[in-house]
Amino acid sequence: MSDSSSPTIGVFDSGFGGLTVLRALISRLPGASYAFLGDTARLPYGSKSRRTIARYAAESARFLVNDQGARFLVIACNTASALALDAIQDAVSVPVLGVIEPGASAARAASRSGDVLVIATDATVHSHAYFTACQAKGLRALEKACPLLVPLVEEGWTSHPVTEQVIRIYLDELNTRAAHDGLHPDTLVLGCTHYPLLRPLIEHAVSAGMRVIDSAESTADAAVHLINGNASTRVDPPDAAEAEVRCFATDSVDKFERLGSRFLGRPVGTVELIDLGG
């Protein structure tokens, strides 16, 4: 719970990849307090039905708002953003922002050709959430599932030659498909919260002139705009050196604590285990 001068921003993910979004938020708003919840007991959301995901995400959102006093909620989870944003907005009375819309908006601002590439997990690609969000902005988006990238990041191989090869293989396949479809992409959206850790390798692998959009950064930019545009959530400049961060998980605290700091860019500290039910 934060004191009244420093509003708490709630950040939610099914796992801990969303810590990259939290990191981007902290760098922009170091004066806020943060509560992060990873619903690790019930991941992966990607293989579950929309109704189940909506129920899980709503329960998680209520925990952050009702129990942790969050006055603004960032859904740092692509699957929940794609399938449950409405359900979350219905469940809580604070503003809610997902990761997909800001990623698509940043792509719209970056692209001149109007053709963009999106790499993401199987579940996110299957939902076509980025395709739909991009299409609504007049962009043609070609999506590709890159299922090896999350395990490579979690193995810690973020600057490993094997990961470099895998990225090249995926991007080659995507570029071949784009050429076949007559697209001229100039922008690549990283549509997964794990991928910011691969950004240096990905930027090295893309064609010359390709803009890389990190949806964690884009989401943090959009959140700051909304948070500071509202008197009830505005964050004052910090009077402490470091933002206050509390992390919660519904299971697998070990893995969260072991891997989380790589995503957050600083120690996650003790992760508190909570029970949201089956």
Added chain:
Amino acid sequence: MSDSSSPTIGVFDSGFGGLTVLRALISRLPGASYAFLGDTARLPYGSKSRRTIARYAAESARFLVNDQGARFLVIACNTASALALDAIQDAVSVPVLGVIEPGASAARAASRSGDVLVIATDATVHSHAYFTACQAKGLRALEKACPLLVPLVEEGWTSHPVTEQVIRIYLDELNTRAAHDGLHPDTLVLGCTHYPLLRPLIEHAVSAGMRVIDSAESTADAAVHLINGNASTRVDPPDAAEAEVRCFATDSVDKFERLGSRFLGRPVGTVELIDLGG
């Protein structure tokens, strides 16, 4: 449900990797009927508590025995074998066989030095189930988690140069640790139901003289011994060309149907969706 002359063998996994065990069973007992259940809605079991896994596995076992008439149950899931074999045996009245004990027995029969290597998922290694089962047989076992191998198999890269490199890296790390610990391993246990698909690459990568134990094959051998040693389950020689196989899943039928045939070595056909609850 099978006819009375052809007993049904139930095979259970949290996902569909256990289809490699089913494949090994079919090749040995083509005259039996089979019911395979993948509890895909609730995977991964590896990150869940023992009590939760026991409940899920017992529910799944009851479905195979009570609803599908299985007269013998193979738990083709390392996590459930490690953490819930007792609970499953309590839940049903038919013989139950897990994958770990047969793998450790085969390693005992194969090893001359008494030192064995085990590769498996994070969750299986964390349970130290193979270490414990090997130790009980007088073997020294060194276990290593190889978390990239399952996603590489699921990506279909079972004979890909990237997978070859990843296997070499993992085995090099394992051999370095073995040398450091003063072990002289001569046997490698594949302690994950996905790994049989990588067997050619793994056999190519191991040191000369190293025996590779496929726990799917070992489990099928042990199952045949138990099944044909019991009058109520004995399987007569087949009068049909192909074993009858029914596959069930609790979610993600798409992925099961798309990838399952690679594991089973023949089409899985239509996977029936069932609901075991939360």
